[in-house]
Amino acid sequence: MNILVFVKTNPDLQMIRIKDRQPVMEAIPYKVGDLEKNAVEAAIQLRDAAGGGTITAVCLAEANRRAKETLKEVLAMGADEAVLVTEPALEVADQAAVALVLAKAAEKTGYDLLLFGEGSTDNYTGQVGPRVAEILGVPQIGYARKITGTEGGVQVERSMDEHIEVLEAPFPVAVTVVSEINEPRIPSLMNIMKAGKKPLAEYSLADLGLDATSVVAQKAILSNLAEEQDRKHIMFDGDPAAQAEAFVNALLKEGVLGR
């Protein structure tokens, strides 16, 4: 069983400051996305339950996104191999371009199961998984909260808006996971050391039969501003009883209690 897990390096959103309604992105640390970690954990559990198989983590390096560290972390969690696609032109890529590159990398690597987070932690468009599936012509199952291996395929329990659905599909199939599927493991020091020795292949666009013209963005972001917030920032000190009293008095004064 060949499992490909697609991981993206996301900005640490807690570190983003807003200045004049603009997000300040300089010096923001990047890290493996939470949902990507869920996908990696799901892959490890599937492989281990099947008693064999290979997990390859695939990452596209955009700009300064520390993609190698991302892959190392995922290898330390338990992925077997990694594929990194680097190319300066990918800085401006939109979801369609990212999907094209990832699909080509998947073709080169080979796959039975393609695993994605249901969206990325930062922009959460949810487009890449379905687009990769379409390019490769494989069926897809979104929002998995449980994945079980079957003879030559998977059974997936998924969480829809108002329903739980149980679906079965033979390989090859693409699956996206939701956060409640598992608690991703934290790699041990030993596994972090071992991760450095696991195979990591690096491809350029040319290696995948693509060039800069195949990754031109077909959408534009006209503006990206924070909504305005004006808060009082009043803190109540003292022991819990004093804090409670001050708080309730403030609420009474605001007139938000009762009615």
Added chain:
Amino acid sequence: MAQILVYSEKPAAARELVFKAKELGAALGLGVVAAALGEGAAGTAAGLGEYGADRVYVSEDSAFAGLPVDVVAEALAQVARAAGAEYLLVSSTRRGKELAPRVAQKLGAACVTDVNSLTLEDGVLVAGRYALGGATVALEKLDTQTKVFAIMPKTFEIGAPTAGAGEVFAPALSLQPSAVKLVDRRPKEGESVNLDAAERIVGVGRGFGKREDVALGEQLAAALEAELACTKGLADFQWLPEERIIGLSGAKTKPDLYVAVGISGQIQHTVGVSSSKLIAAINTDKDAPIFQLADYGIVGDLYQVVPALVEKLKGL
């Protein structure tokens, strides 16, 4: 004449999108068509006509059983080509959000999901969606010939039906059954809570150490006559049902008062409360991001502060 094509598996969402498409179509000089696919499609079609679709493409082909996304995407792409659709509006439900990019890929179209505003600026359709976990709102425009928009349900006001029945049309679709088989489908055992309309809300997060302790949050909610809500973090433990999640993947609320208890205040959560008139927070960590958004803050242990608050409120 080029068309706006509307599809949603949810009839109410489809009617809302058709109604909006009619308004956009009038401004852009485009016609409006809709697709109704799968079991019960014929029944849905008439409503779509009344809300503004000139033509409704209807198919109850057996390949739609269980609404497999690959088959629905293929059908929608075939309808889009047959109709000469320049814009596709689908709903950003879970089904719609996995459908939209797949159809877009088939049509060589750019796509934007989770759209919560749609405006025309100089003849260009501009879509708004939350970005960076909800820290910002991105306004996007799509540059491809065909454009796919997945729009959050209840984004637009829907008016009274004005049009006639619309023409019902059975397209000749060429579909393969999906390799994905539906084995079971059951309603989520949820409950209905209306957080959107709540005037006061108490939100609980992972600061609660045990499932039983959430009762403390309930007591505070009762004392404030507030609805109880939670973070996704807490709901992922299944301590409260997901209907009570506030945030990017939950309810967007605008209460008079929001009290965040044991909640760190990560952006994916706070995006759902940032329109509150007043925000208060109780957290042991004085550096928790929630305090940056708070009008009133209490640095303290919820296990001490909440009982003190409940007592105080009961004494009023």
